[in-house]
Amino acid sequence: MSNIVVPQLGESVVEARIARWLKKEGDRVETGEPVVELETDKIDVEVGADHGGVISSIKRQEGDDVRVGELLAVVDESAGAAPSPAAAAPPPAAGSNGSTRTAEPPADGPRATPTARRIARDHDVDLKDVPGSGAAGRVTKQDVKGAIAPLAPTRDSTIAPTSGSAIAPTRDSTTAPASDAIAPTHSRPTAPTPIRHRTSERSEERVRMSKRRQTIARRLVEAQHTAAILTTFNDVDMTVVMALRERRKEAFKKEYGVSLGIASFFVKAAIAALRVFPQLNAELQGDEIVLKHYYDIGIAVGAEGGLVVPVLRDADRMSFPQIELAIRDFAKRAADSKLTLEDLMGGTFTITNGGVFGSLLSTPILNPPQVGILGLHKIQDRVVPVNGQVVIRPMMYVALSYDHRIVDGREAVQFLARIKEFVEEPANLLLVN
DSSP states (O other), X not given: OXXXXXXXXXXXXXXXXXXXXXXXXXXXXXXXXXXXXXXXXXXXXXXXXSSOEEXXXXXXXXXXXXXXXXXXXXXXXXXXXXXXXXXXXXXXXXXXTSSBOOOOOOTTXXXXXXXXXXXXXXXXXXXXXXXXXXXXXXXXXXXXXXXXXXXXXXXXXXXXXXXXXXXXXXXXXXXXXXXXXTSOTTSOOOOOOOOOOOSSOOOOOOOOOOHHHHHHHHHHHHHHHHSOEEEEEEEEEOHHHHHHHHHHHHHHHHHHSSOOOSHHHHHHHHHHHHHHOGGGGEEEETTEEEEOSSOOEEXXXXXXXXXXXXXXXXXXXXXXXXXXXXXXXXXHHHHTTOOOXXXXXXXXXXXXXXXXXXXXXXXXXXXXTOSEEEEEOOEXXXXXXXXXXXXXXXXXXXXXXXXXXXXXHHHHHHHHHHHHHHHHSGGGGGGTO
């Protein structure tokens, strides 16, 4: 007999949730073959069998929270062939509407992320009918939602706003309804129009928070409770960077296979500024400030289930193409749920770009134990004064949130001003990097 237990999941990760069993009791497994998917606050991981055999007992069920070292299943190494599927397969689970739900696809069925499988189960969607857009045709959450959308019932037309927006447009105050047009101007006010009740039922849905979302919620609250967070702002003229990207985009992509974005400029500028203001590249441990003389820059990436922050290790040693390639790789692997725990561990300073979602200005929250985070935003043409003339320039607001316990306002403002200088004159980066 051998046991399958919750493995070490990385730095500070002690708990996980069983997302999906890939095998069931009576199934035969080979050495190293994935048996169960675990959902952690950082990534989803597959746990394999240390020895081949037949799964004789499953100790914890899908949705259970488990801790490192806890027993998940027992494998009988001496067992022969697995029993017939009819004897081993459990009865189909009943759906929320009383109908039977399709059994979980086998491990060799359609490739899909754990989140996609959960959504498919909840909406009785057969993953075999969903084309995958992820790596190697893997089905993602967006693919499943796209398959569900055409099947969703439309709302009653009597209550839908005519504009199609979430909020019905208000009536022009200068335009009177037809009933008012024939009423005498001296008549008494009419009785208020009765409230029209909805003809369709209003529904609610209760969804259990994922481990990642629970951790995000807890850490954000902890950050605000344990750090003295302040934010300072500035704006950056992106004219030179945009012109450089335009001139070099074809040659850059042809040579390196990736587009030249703005992130690499800000990564380089942040590192140059951190060298001048090392307090922003530190953390507080008790009554000691730990100044870090290496630069592991976290890049916030949107992923299924919440934001993740993979880390560019020794980013000061990376070239512009290396940074762009690494960020593209992070984004792709985040979408495919292929980031590893090592990708997400550590980090000395974080950069987040709300501009990709259209944000014009925001106040980013610290990623503890870091004491600084740089927020980028949407590039927008604005009228600005330049050398006594009014001109239109592509401008970006930038924000720096910092822990005021070890970073003074003067250093924070100067740090952000230094980033502004480096981005507006990127040639200066050659003098410091």
